[in-house]
Amino acid sequence: xxxxxRPRLVVFxxxxxxxxxxxxxxxxxxxxxVDVAHGCTRRQQQAVWIPPAPIPGLQAVDLVDTPGLxxxxxxxxxxxxxxxxxxxxxxxxxxxxxxxxxxxxALMELRRSGKPVLLVLNRADTxxxxxxxxxxxxxxxxxxxxxxxxAIRTAPLMIAAAPRQPQQLPDGRIRSEATPPQxxxxxxxxLHLWRSDGARLLALNSLQAASRFQRLLMRCRLQQRxxxxxxxxxxxxxxxxxxxxxxxxxxxxxxxxxxxxxxLIVQLADLYGIPLPGAGPQRQALLRQLxxxxxxxxxxxxxxxxxxxxxxxxxxxxxPFTGGLSLAPAGPVALAQATLAVHTTRLLxxxxxxxxxxxxxxxxxxxxTMAQRLVRQRRPHAPxxxxxxxxxxxxxxxxxxxxxxxx
Ligand SMILES: Nc1nc2c(ncn2[C@@H]2O[C@H](COP(=O)(O)OP(=O)(O)OP(=O)(O)O)[C@@H](O)[C@H]2O)c(=O)[nH]1
Ligand SMILES: [Mg+2]
Numbered sequence: 222x223x224x225x226x227r228p229r230l231v232v233f234x235x236x237x238x239x240x241x242x243x244x245x246x247x248x249x250x251x252x253x254x255v256d257v258a259h260g261c262t263r264r265q266q267q268a269v270w271i272p273p274a275p276i277p278g279l280q281a282v283d284l285v286d287t288p289g290l291x292x293x294x295x296x297x298x299x300x301x302x303x304x305x306x307x308x309x310x311x312x313x314x315x316x317x318x319x320x321x322x323x324x325x326x327a328l329m330e331l332r333r334s335g336k337p338v339l340l341v342l343n344r345a346d347t348x349x350x351x352x353x354x355x356x357x358x359x360x361x362x363x364x365x366x367x368x369x370x371x372a373i374r375t376a377p378l379m380i381a382a383a384p385r386q387p388q389q390l391p392d393g394r395i396r397s398e399a400t401p402p403q404x405x406x407x408x409x410x411x412l413h414l415w416r417s418d419g420a421r422l423l424a425l426n427s428l429q430a431a432s433r434f435q436r437l438l439m440r441c442r443l444q445q446r447x448x449x450x451x452x453x454x455x456x457x458x459x460x461x462x463x464x465x466x467x468x469x470x471x472x473x474x475x476x477x478x479x480x481x482x483x484x485l486i487v488q489l490a491d492l493y494g495i496p497l498p499g500a501g502p503q504r505q506a507l508l509r510q511l512x513x514x515x516x517x518x519x520x521x522x523x524x525x526x527x528x529x530x531x532x533x534x535x536x537x538x539x540x541p542f543t544g545g546l547s548l549a550p551a552g553p554v555a556l557a558q559a560t561l562a563v564h565t566t567r568l569l570x571x572x573x574x575x576x577x578x579x580x581x582x583x584x585x586x587x588x589x590t591m592a593q594r595l596v597r598q599r600r601p602h603a604p605x606x607x608x609x610x611x612x613x614x615x616x617x618x619x620x621x622x623x624x625x626x627x628x
Pocket of ligand 1: 239240261383
């Protein structure tokens with residue numbers, strides 16, 4: 222769609238609010254089936270809108286009709302909203318009155334997916350001017366409450382996609398007759414939006430989709446590497462513990478532990494596909510962070526191991542003078558050394574993996590960075606648009622929940 226310069230507008234709303242009628246009015250033809258009976262639209266359908274005059278960076282717009290929100294139950298409503306929103310560049314949320322619970326769920330879900338939402342209030346012909354004012358104020362308040370201040374700056378657009386007017390028949394009976402649609406505010410708003418921000422919306426949504434895909438890929442990779450990283454850390458822990466426990470020479474103990482720690486960091490980096498050393502400021506920062514981690518964990522470990530090693534050394538050295546009696550407590554000391562070695566190796570492995578994974582997440586998120594820049598640069602300056610930003614773009618590239626993927 223980005224290549225074809227063809228954004229997709231998805232209409233969304235409760236059953237029977239007039240979603241298909243709105244699209245028909247925009248197209249100026251009866252493209253989508255309309256019925257008084259609820260549940261007329263059963264599956265997603267689409268038609269193409271060609272702009273009456275050329276718009277730079279835009280060929281056409283795909284208008285997508287969807288089944289009513291309340292056609293599906295509870296949590297499925299959120300899923301439906303998420304699925305539909307994924308493929309949309311702009312969502313047209315059609316309301317038939319004040320915001321109801323399913324519409325609130327959909328709005329929240331759309332916000333999570335970072336889609337711009339255009340709110341329209343259909344059936345304007347069925348209310349008096351006073352009722353319209355009341356409704357508009359109520360909807361504005363509810364949307365602000367749901368999405369936060371600044372999400373919407375003016376009222377939803379008021380339209381009547383298929384208005385009806387009462388007519389008196391010759392026999393005195395009253396019948397309602399269809400009159401021409403009144404969707405001019407929506408047509409103008411859309412034209413304005415496509416002209417000023419159409420290409421930007423398309424680019425932003427492509428970047429968001431790319432960023433979402435990269436995150437998924439990253440999580441998949443982390444999941445795959447977790448088991449291998451755990452095995453590696455386990456092997457180092459066992460080797461270090463055994464070495465510390467059986468080695469009688471203190472300095473060799475400490476040197477061995479430091480070598481093992483460095484080796485573990487290098488091997489973990491290889492496993493996570495970030496070979497050390499490497500060039501660039503990001504790699505330098507990572508090396509500094511890893512160095513600090515090694516210094517803290519390694520330093521604390523060396524202190525404790527040094528003390529235990531000294532005790533062990535003294536006990537061993539005293540053996541000829543105590544008739545071998547001092548050898549008895551040397552065993553528990555060696556065991557303590559081994560346990561300490563296992564724990565510190567695990568801790569070092571986990572901390573290192575965290576640093577590496579966060580570095581990889583940063584490296585893998587150019588699309589998120591670009592999308593963020595695009596959002597910051599200029600928000601679409603459409604006052605009637607609920608502007609939302611995807612959660613993954615607001616959060617850190619490496620979220621707290623990703624910690625479960627660490628070894
Ligand atoms: N009075 C009035 N009736 C409308 C308006 N817009 C739509 N309707 C009527 O509402 C009924 C349902 O319209 P649809 O366009 O089929 O609604 P929908 O949201 O697509 O319905 P589903 O596909 O069943 O979810 C039809 O009888 C329309 O004529 C309007 O602005 N005013
Ligand atoms: Mg319909």
